[in-house]
Amino acid sequence: MSRIRSALVIGGGIAGPVAATALLKAGIDARVYEAYPGTSYGIGSGLALAPNGVAALDIIGAGDPVRAIAQPVSKMILSVGGNQHHLPAVPGEPPLQLVDRAELHQTLHDHAVAAGVHVEFDKRLIGVDEHSDGVTARFADGSTATADVLIGADGIRSTVRGLIDPNAPGPKFTGMLGFGASTFCDAEVPADTMVFAFGKRAYYLYWSAGDGQVFWGANLPSKQYLTLTEARAIPAEHWLTILRDTYAEDTPGGVLARSTTPEQLEVTGGLHIMPPVPHWYRGRMVLVGDAVHAPSNSSGQGASLAVESAVQLARCLRDLPEPEAAFAAYERLRRERVEGIAARAAKINSSKTPGPVARKMMNLLMPLMVKTVMNPEKTVGAERRYRIDWDARVQSA
Template sequence: MSTVRTAMVIGGGIAGPVTATALLKAGIDARLYEAYPGPSYNIGSGLALAPNGVAALDIIEAGEAVREIARPISKMGLSVGGKDIFMPGLSGLEPLQLVDRGELHRALHDRAVAAGVPIEYNKRLIDVVEDESGITARFADGSTATADALIGADGIRSTVRGLIDPDAPGPEYLNMLGFGAMIDYDGDIEPESMTFAFGKKAYYLYGATGEGQVMWGANLPHKEYLSLTAARAIPASHWLSILRETYAEDTPGGEFARRTTEEQLEVVGALHIMPSVPHWFRGRMALVGDAVHAPSNSSGQGASLAIESAIQVARCLRDLPTPEEAFATYERLRRGRVEAVAARAAKANHSKTLGPVGRKMMQLLAPVFVRMMDTEKTMGPEQRYRIDWDAPVYKELAKTA
């Protein structure tokens, strides 16, 4: 029987509200602490939730709210030299859900509040003190809080990760900046599709959202690292000028860039991945989401994996006697899965910054690659994964032994 009765969750993005809501469902009194003054709604452009991620949200009764604000994506394609090649989908699964990141944050925040999760803002974690009776968090405003366990869902620049292991690796910059926009577009785009396009100078993606609109995202090669704050400090007009020049010769990327206005442009800033983190937990602290695994956006699984981990850490704390045993089991259940996805995405990531010769080879080989691709073998294990919330954790452990 678990000795964990209370838990602190640090971070109010995607993984944090899901973790806190799942902990309450597991019978653990959870409280969420967010560093910013309020909910983080204005934090980026769109993302796709895979069927496994939406299924995990169903466990905390958040799946329907997300489906209501999302657009289904039933077809995935590649575009090389302006030619679209659509890949076969997986049978028997609901489509991917294309959702605005800010709206997703709002939906998960609202679900946590409705479930009874207390949320405190302006609480920037700076240190912890741990002993046999529990763990105490100290915040920048001088306040403290104590619980039986602490979960770090504080993103790719995680403070909790550094408290667990001061030598832990930090995020790796991909030499690309992210941008996105929702624009009016009356061109010929395959309905319910998401297309990954290899332009002449840079990679981009786009999806039809219905009602004459397209959501598109650009991965702009950029050697200089710029944080979100630094990138947003530069006028949107500057970035639009660069985007229009970069994608000028691409179809339909050039038209997307020309139609995007300064008001529509979402500046995401530096794109990162998290290298393998040696220590997912220490004592009464553990990590979930981007704080411990942030694959490239090429994976299409970043948010979904974060949601899965949030559910699983709550399940382990429910079923195991101590935080240490729960967190060790959680890592055992999750590490192999998330690192396999990251490895797959890393291969795709190299193709985003191809030179002229590489792009020509991609144009020649992409049709062959798509025809030979075994979608079930490549994507099936990722998207068909389901968490059995009601099953004791030891039953799932037996499958991994």
């Protein structure tokens, strides 16, 4: 039986509210402290939740609220230089759920609060004091909070990660800047389908929301790294000029870029991938979500892995008596899976800007590739079939 009765969760994005809700389900009082003044606070655009991630949300009762704001997509097409190749679906698996990140943050927040989670905003963590029987968080406004354990769900620029290990690696730039938009245009986009397009000069993806509305995301190659703040300091008109030039010769990339207005463009800045983090925990502090594993957007699993890890961490804290034993079991359950998916995504990143010869070869080999190395059953089938057995007791490592 666990002797852990309370937890401080630093970060109110995706992993934070899920972890807190799962902890309450496990009988552990959890409070969330978010640095920003509100949920999401204008960060991010669209993302996809895989079946494994939605299944983990079902454990805490958040699956249906998320499905209510999502658009299911069950078909996928790979477009190479305008030539389209239909990818087989993973047999027996539910569709991907496409959601707006801000809406997802709000939905998870609302669900956590309804479950009884206490959430405070404008709480930027500046330090932690550990004691023999607890941990105290210090915030920039001078306030403090104390509990048995502290969970760092504070994202890719995690403060908690640096407190656990000052030498911990930070996120790595993938060499691409991210953009997203929802626009109206007459481009032909099949319903219930996500298209992954290798354009002449850059990669992009798109899907239809019906009635002429199309969501699209661009991965713009860039030698210069820009943070979210730096990228958004540049006028949207400037970015649209670059995007329209980059995708001018692509179909429907050119139409999508020309149809997008400055008001519709969502700028997300440099796209990241987290290298393996040596130390997931120390003492009474532990990391979860993007703070410890953030595969690039190419994985299609970033948010889903964050949800899974939050639920698994709650199981471990529920079943094991001491923080160190619980954290060790949690890392044992998660590290191999998340690092394997990150490695797969890294390989995809390296192929997002094929030249003309490579594009021609891809089209020639695609019929064979979709049956072998690109077959979803072989590449992501096991990833999407992963399910957490909440009722099973976690054993000590």
